[in-house]
Amino acid sequence: MGLACAVSLSLCLIVSAILIVNARQAVQEETESAFRLAHEAVVRRLPPSHGGRDTMTEAIGLAEEIDGLRHVSARILDPEGQPLQHRAHGQLRSEASAPQWFSALMTPPLVEALVPITHYPNVLGMLRVAADPTDEIAEVWGDFSIILPVLFLAGLAMVGLAFLMTTLLTRRLQSVQAAMAQMQDGRLSVRAPDDRLTEFADLAAGVNALASHLQAEQAENDLLQARLIGSSEAERSRIALDLHDEMGPQLFALRAAVSHAQAMTADLPERPAALDETLDAIAGHALEVQRSARTAINDLRPMLLGEASLAELLAELVTGFRDVASETRVVLDVDPEVEGSSPGELAELSIYRFARESVLNAMRHGRATVVRVSLDTMPDEPGQIVVRVTDNGKGPQSGTGRPTPGFGQIGIEDRARALGATYLPPWRDNRLTHTELRMPRPCKLR
Ligand SMILES: Nc1ncnc2c1ncn2[C@@H]1O[C@H](COP(=O)(O)OP(=O)(O)O)[C@@H](O)[C@H]1O
Numbered sequence: 001m002g003l004a005c006a007v008s009l010s011l012c013l014i015v016s017a018i019l020i021v022n023a024r025q026a027v028q029e030e031t032e033s034a035f036r037l038a039h040e041a042v043v044r045r046l047p048p049s050h051g052g053r054d055t056m057t058e059a060i061g062l063a064e065e066i067d068g069l070r071h072v073s074a075r076i077l078d079p080e081g082q083p084l085q086h087r088a089h090g091q092l093r094s095e096a097s098a099p100q101w102f103s104a105l106m107t108p109p110l111v112e113a114l115v116p117i118t119h120y121p122n123v124l125g126m127l128r129v130a131a132d133p134t135d136e137i138a139e140v141w142g143d144f145s146i147i148l149p150v151l152f153l154a155g156l157a158m159v160g161l162a163f164l165m166t167t168l169l170t171r172r173l174q175s176v177q178a179a180m181a182q183m184q185d186g187r188l189s190v191r192a193p194d195d196r197l198t199e200f201a202d203l204a205a206g207v208n209a210l211a212s213h214l215q216a217e218q219a220e221n222d223l224l225q226a227r228l229i230g231s232s233e234a235e236r237s238r239i240a241l242d243l244h245d246e247m248g249p250q251l252f253a254l255r256a257a258v259s260h261a262q263a264m265t266a267d268l269p270e271r272p273a274a275l276d277e278t279l280d281a282i283a284g285h286a287l288e289v290q291r292s293a294r295t296a297i298n299d300l301r302p303m304l305l306g307e308a309s310l311a312e313l314l315a316e317l318v319t320g321f322r323d324v325a326s327e328t329r330v331v332l333d334v335d336p337e338v339e340g341s342s343p344g345e346l347a348e349l350s351i352y353r354f355a356r357e358s359v360l361n362a363m364r365h366g367r368a369t370v371v372r373v374s375l376d377t378m379p380d381e382p383g384q385i386v387v388r389v390t391d392n393g394k395g396p397q398s399g400t401g402r403p404t405p406g407f408g409q410i411g412i413e414d415r416a417r418a419l420g421a422t423y424l425p426p427w428r429d430n431r432l433t434h435t436e437l438r439m440p441r442p443c444k445l446r
């Protein structure tokens with residue numbers, strides 16, 4: 001903007017300077033040629049010194065006549081050079097003259113000539129002829145007093161126009177940039193506004209086409225991810241079922257056989273102590289293997305999934321935590337409104353995995369002593385189940401903003417995206433750490 005002002009002002013000044021120099025040149029040429037003509041006329045018409053004529057009267061008449069012409073002045077001087085009369089017309093003419101500074105700029109160097117008035121043998125005086133630019137300068141000033149303001153007003157208008165254009169263009173660019181920034185933040189449904197200017201309309205259309213393309217790619221990625229999750233869950237279910245159906249009965253049979261053996265040996269009168277110990281050890285190991293198998297099966301697919309409600313599923317999870325980590329108190333808080341409805345098996349599984357991972361993170365990373373798992377609905381969005389895990393631990397490492405997600409959080413995020421849910425990674429509030437998952441209800445695999 002400053003540059004436009006400077007350029008416009010310089011242009012105005014340059015054009016004014018050129019106009020002034022040209023006008024000055026014209027004034028000089030015009031007055032000089034008038035002076036030459038007047039000088040010649042005086043020399044030719046002044047009576048000879050010994051013709052017996054009244055030289056002084058004729059000279060006065062000639063001076064008045066010359067002084068009446070444009071661009072020249074004439075005066076009679078006495079032999080000492082003092083003026084003998086006022087100018088006949090010059091004084092009147094110079095009244096409506098240009099301002100002082102303009103006259104000073106325009107006035108060319110003085111040209112004058114002194115012609116002696118003689119009456120033999122005396123010199124009666126001098127007739128002084130000089131170039132007089134006053135009226136010419138007044139005329140030029142008349143033109144300039146219109147041209148100069150118009151020139152500067154035009155310059156000002158140019159600056160105003162440049163300012164207006166820059167503001168308009170910047171505003172349009174900013175609206176496209178704002179849309180792009182939102183797209184960069186992941187909001188790909190945002191579109192750059194259309195524009196009446198073709199260039200900007202093309203730019204907005206290009207940006208929008210790119211966003212649509214990205215949106216389509218993302219939808220395809222989400223779909224692939226969802227299918228991957230669906231098939232991996234199906235595979236896990238199959239393995240869990242196999243383990244449950246094959247290993248379960250065999251382990252049950254093994255434990256039954258051991259207790260049968262223990263019952264039989266109990267009746268023997270003289271049995272070796274080592275036998276009792278060995279049978280006890282077999283029974284203990286069999287129990288451990290059965291527990292491990294149950295844990296593995298539950299990890300692959302929660303036993304109650306599809307059979308019990310989400311609240312019961314989570315209650316079982318919380319009870320499990322109480323058993324393994326007695327130093328942490330895990331509490332479950334379920335909104336009765338959620339209890340009745342099921343968001344679908346896959347969503348339940350995702351909520352279950354989210355709760356388990358978040359409680360484990362709170363224990364492991366935050367060293368929390370109290371962890372609360374809550375199941376609510378959003379007051380303004382009743383279609384969403386909000387699962388929140390709150391702990392009183394030390395929270396994620398502060399300073400660098402969001403902690404680097406590990407496999408746990410990446411898994412939760414991927415599942416959430418595939419199911420159209422929203423995952424909010426751990427954040428600190430009032431010395432507590434919160435982690436949240438918002439699941440749409442009912443939730444269908446996309
Ligand atoms: N409740 C929490 N309290 C403190 N830190 C947490 C909590 N939840 C997550 N974090 C931080 O987030 C990081 C990533 O967690 P996660 O993705 O589950 O990976 P992992 O548990 O395998 O390290 C953790 O290393 C931890 O620093």
Ligand SMILES: [Mg+2]
Pocket residue numbers: 357360361406408409
């Ligand atoms: Mg973890």
